[in-house]
Amino acid sequence: MKILGARILTLVLLLCALSSGQTAFAASPKPSANQPACADCHSGVTSSYAHAAMHHALETPGANPTLESHPNLSVQQGQYLYTVQTRNGRSTYSVSDGTNALTVPIRWIFGQHAQTWVLEKDGVLYESLVSYFPLDQGLATTPGDAKIVPKDLMQAFGRKISAWESLQCFGCHASNVVKGKKLDLENLSPGVGCERCHAGAEQHKADAARGNFSSLPKSLKTMNAEDAGNFCGQCHRTWDATVRNHWHGPSDVRFQPYRLANSKCFIGNDPRISCLACHNPHQQADHNLVSYDAKCLACHGETATNATSAAKSCPVSKSNCVSCHMPRVPLPGGHAIFTDHLIRIVKPGEPYPD
Structure with missing residues (x-):
């Protein structure tokens, strides 16, 4: 849905959760009353996630x-x-x-x-x-x-909102939204729950209740840049979906996976340039721009190595990289500003690069 975004994707139903092979909005198994909660074993993560934006998406x-x-x-x-x-x-x-x-x-x-x-x-x-x-x-x-x-x-x-569109927007902002292939507004769980990204989490909890810890959900940390972009792009828009839907202009600054994939330094098999390299979805986004310097220098530092070629070191500064190379762009209308994930050398007065 274009809730604070663009019109809903025509391709989103075809995207698959890479860690499970299931469609993006497949219904989760219904947890039983005696299952342990995720917080029983992952208290630090769940405590942090309680304040994260995705937890409050709806x-x-x-x-x-x-x-x-x-x-x-x-x-x-x-x-x-x-x-x-x-x-x-x-x-x-x-x-x-x-x-x-x-x-x-x-x-x-x-x-x-x-x-x-x-x-x-x-x-x-x-x-x-x-x-x-x-x-x-x-x-x-x-x-x-x-x-x-x-x-x-x-x-x-x-x-x-059509029935199809409502399924998509609730599917990105809530969990357990589907019942019998239809939107279940009465029983959905507000916000993005564990199962939404960690396919198999409910089965893992059910097995853990029986002392079986072998059914671990796949860790997203193993994804390379392209896989992470496609996974996060289920809701944040992939490169493929943005191109096929002919979305152009400053409004597409909201589609972070698309913008990141257009970066000259983007290498699909390199995890250092992926969504998960800079952002921990279990936490609030870090607005301290200096905190991202280490991520930039992992490729552009003097001792960094690149899988395909030597990444140049910035001759201007080694700190506050994001403030120059990932400019903040106002949405048309001027009511919101987004960080542009198209990493580049920004030239004064240049038109929005699409």
């Missing part, structure tokens, strides 16, 4: 820090006034044309910081036409919806 109504701290949000979009109000842990989304209004409870919150909401009205799912952006501390048009010109209050309410 949240249901309750005490949401962003909405609780902004209880009265509103924005005028043309002739329509949008309002998001939060009271006692309950949030409502409303749109008014000055005469009539539509108001519904917010049922699903997509995103931990920037947020888009999925709404339900008369059994139909809608994506909110406005979203919350931390950069603005307020509401603005949901990315991808700028071209929508509502003709009536219902169109202004939100963009209708």
